[in-house]
Amino acid sequence: MVFILHRYIFRELFKVFVLTTTALTLILTLGSILQPIQQYGLGPQRVVDIIIYFLPIALTFVLPMAALFAAALVYGRLAGDNELDACRASGIGLMTLVYPGFALAIMIAIANVILSFHALPYFVHLAEKSLKADAKQILFRNIQRKGYYKPPDGKYLIYADQANPKSETLSGLIVVEAKDGKAKKIITAENARIHFDPHERFNEVHLAAHNISQMAAEDDMWISAEWLSVRQEFGPLLGDDIRFKNVEQIKKIQADLMRFYPVERLARQVYTQFTAELLAQDITAKVVGNPGSFYELPGRPNSVKFSASQCNVQGEKGVRLSGDVIVTEYDTRKKQPLQTLRCAEASLHIEGDELAPTLTIDIYNARVEGTGDLKRRHVIRGLIPPKVADIRDMFETENVLSAIAKASQSSVLQKQPSPALTDMLNKLNQKIQKTLVEIRSEKHSRLVFGIGCVPMIMIGIAAGIIKKGGHILSAFGLSCVPAVVLVVGIISGKHITENPSSQSISGIVLMWLTVGFLMLVAVTLFYRLLKN
Secondary structure, eight states: HHHHHHHHHHHHHHHHHHHHHHHHHHHHHHHHHHHHHHHOOOOOHHHHHHHHHHHHHHHHHHHHHHHHHHHHHHHHHHHTTTTTHHHHHOOOEEEHHHHHHHHHHHHHHHHHHIIIIIIIHHHHHHHHHHHTTHHHHHHHHHHHHHHOOTTTSSEEEEOEEEEETEEEEEEEEEEEEEEEEEEEEEEEEEEEEEEEEEEEEEEEEEEEEEEEEETTTTEEEEEEEEEEEEEEEEOOOOOOGGGGOOOHHHHHHHHHHSSSSSHHHHHHHHHHHHHHHHHHHHHHTTTTTTTTTTTTEESEEEEEEOSSSEEOOOSEEEEEEEEEEEEEEEEEETTTTEEEEEEEEEEEESSOOOOOEEEEEEEEEEEEEOOOEEEEEEEEEEOOOOOOIIIIHHHHHHHHHHHHHHHHHHHHSSOOOOOOOOHHHHHHHHHHHHHHHHHHHHHHHHHHHHHHHHHHHHHHHHHHHOOOOOOHHHHHHHHHHHHHHHHHHHHHHHHHHTTTTTTTHHHHHHHHHHHHHHHHHHHHHHHHHHHO
């Protein structure tokens, strides 16, 4: 008899739960993909893929709400039709009748924990992978529709007169590199061929441009070249966030923060700036104040030897040579000098991969020895950084984060770090601390959301019985109250935890207190029902 009754109640719960889940999932999924469609200009096939990948993500939030709605509606109807009273008059206790709802609450809690810790990160990864595979089409489709494209990281703005996806070419290309809301560099090209190379943690684009011109804001000078090949790295299209990491990934990030792309990117920037300042220090020690001494930088196809009266760090990733600067360019393979240039100013810039960089030397207003010709600007690329012990050996034997820490800098830098390096290191340390706090906050919030489903659904059952309506609107209103309490408690706790000015433990305590409060409310409501 009791088993038949349980089966009947659970069947009613299951019918409402499935219908509600289907409706809410479709609404949330279609709503959540509108922004990616608008931002990236996805094609029909890619839209279908994104909808499929977003379905499990939506279920993480839909399942608790659907179960809560079903519990309030079904038990409210049973109470309103006096079916619960008839069962209690037959000697069946109220708590026995609540077993199907409690079983549903336990299943939802388990499913929610599995979804939030495993399924959601997995399907976000699949969606990211799908967008990466369509990166070229996203770029060309946006330019065809709007005339420009702005990548998610916001560092670049790409304009083009014409876009041809079949030949992977852009005509009338203008690329604006921005920093702090200002144009840092403007690059124009007659046409360019673009190739995308997606990686696991970032995206890489290779650009081969024809008849290119470039102007940098800091020196207000133009450089031109017939051909130029550029490799640029972009962050993930959907954003790299702790919220989208599964348990194993979170453990790996805790063990090695360089596995988290935002931290890795900042660490590589600090690494590059640190390398530039150590290079400036090494040049000063070997050349400045030593007449007749030259500093050599090998390269392909050409290498250089240079001397200078002064050497200083210049902004980000740069070294400034000034005074009496002499630069000799020679063929690397034949060891034959090509030309010697004399000028008052030159600069070295680190380019390419931060952990395996190359150097570029820019020589301004130089006179060619022998001919006296004036070169307004001469650029030599592909130079290899020297194997200075303080630069190379340190990073080959130590962890990158340890090598670029303040203690390591003070031990090898003879002068104080530049403002640029100090600012980069502060940003890196802030990001590391924020990441560790986010990991702690995310783990607790997922557990709280999963476990909190049980008292939340039990409150829905008790409130439905007390209300005795069984109407859809009243059930929906009742189901919103405990859900809002749980969500507000989790969001408030996460904000407090991630707020640098507050203690993170207080936010975690608030999240768990929310679960405790819901349990207390559920116990109080059922005590009232049993007493009556």
